[in-house]
Amino acid sequence: MQTPQILIVEDELVTRNTLKSIFEAEGYAVSEATDGDEMYQILSQNPVNLVIMDINLPGKNGLLLARELREQHNVALMFLTGRDNEVDKILGLEIGADDYITKPFNPRELTIRARNLLSRTMNAAVQEDKKAVERYSFNGWILEINSRSLVSPTGESFKLPRSEFRALLHFCEHPGQIQTRAELLKKMTGRELKPHDRTVDVTIRRIRKHFESIADTPEIIATIHGEGYRFCGDLDQE
Numbered sequence: 001m002q003t004p005q006i007l008i009v010e011d012e013l014v015t016r017n018t019l020k021s022i023f024e025a026e027g028y029a030v031s032e033a034t035d036g037d038e039m040y041q042i043l044s045q046n047p048v049n050l051v052i053m054d055i056n057l058p059g060k061n062g063l064l065l066a067r068e069l070r071e072q073h074n075v076a077l078m079f080l081t082g083r084d085n086e087v088d089k090i091l092g093l094e095i096g097a098d099d100y101i102t103k104p105f106n107p108r109e110l111t112i113r114a115r116n117l118l119s120r121t122m123n124a125a126v127q128e129d130k131k132a133v134e135r136y137s138f139n140g141w142i143l144e145i146n147s148r149s150l151v152s153p154t155g156e157s158f159k160l161p162r163s164e165f166r167a168l169l170h171f172c173e174h175p176g177q178i179q180t181r182a183e184l185l186k187k188m189t190g191r192e193l194k195p196h197d198r199t200v201d202v203t204i205r206r207i208r209k210h211f212e213s214i215a216d217t218p219e220i221i222a223t224i225h226g227e228g229y230r231f232c233g234d235l236d237q238e
Contacts, residue, residue: 006050007051008020008030008033011035011057034058051075051077052080053077066079066096066097076121078097079099081100081101084102094202095161098162120189137235139153139233140217141153152213152214153214171231178224178229178230179231185199188203200229220233
């Protein structure tokens with residue numbers, strides 16, 4: 001695997017320098033940005049595999065930037081922030097962050113979680129590029145593999161965040177089969193399911209919102225109470 005490229009978006013100099021030292025010691029290439037403008041400038045000039053972002057930033061905050069990032073770039077995203085309330089964490093994951101760590105942080109835990117996230121996302125990207133199937137079609141909808149987009153029956157295209165794309169792709173690869181929350185979370189993020197983890201439910205809710213935008217779309221993802229979810233679309237693949 002190529003040397004991972006990490007972009008740290010953090011306005012506090014001491015924290016930014018600490019993170020840079022931690023990840024460079026692990027052998028990663030590290031870039032730094034203090035706000036969204038600098039982040040986009042670096043992303044336009046360099047390949048980045050993982051963005052580690054604070055929420056409290058000058059100008060646009062990290063939540064707004066993350067939403068934009070998910071629409072424009074396919075990159076792993078981790079929040080590292082002092083905002084430790086459950087609402088912010090759920091919102092961060094709902095926007096599409098792959099992980100959420102609160103300050104103060106344990107450097108060893110941070111590097112392990114970053115390494116695992118990079119391993120999953122970079123290897124998954126290689127495997128996705130190798131897939132022979134280019135698209136899945138169901139009930140007038142199309143899941144485009146290469147662009148990682150969901151196209152509606154009316155032609156509207158939704159660029160899917162990584163977690164949504166992986167969940168929907170997994171459903172398409174296993175039509176009609178019940179997928180537990182643990183299986184889906186493992187596929188989406190590589191993490192093991194823990195009590196009260198709502199990441200899967202939030203992701204399914206976001207996917208369903210796309211389908212609900214078109215009237216008369218039948219139920220595509222059904223909730224199987226006490227077990228998980230099942231893909232119910234009338235599926236073709238090309």
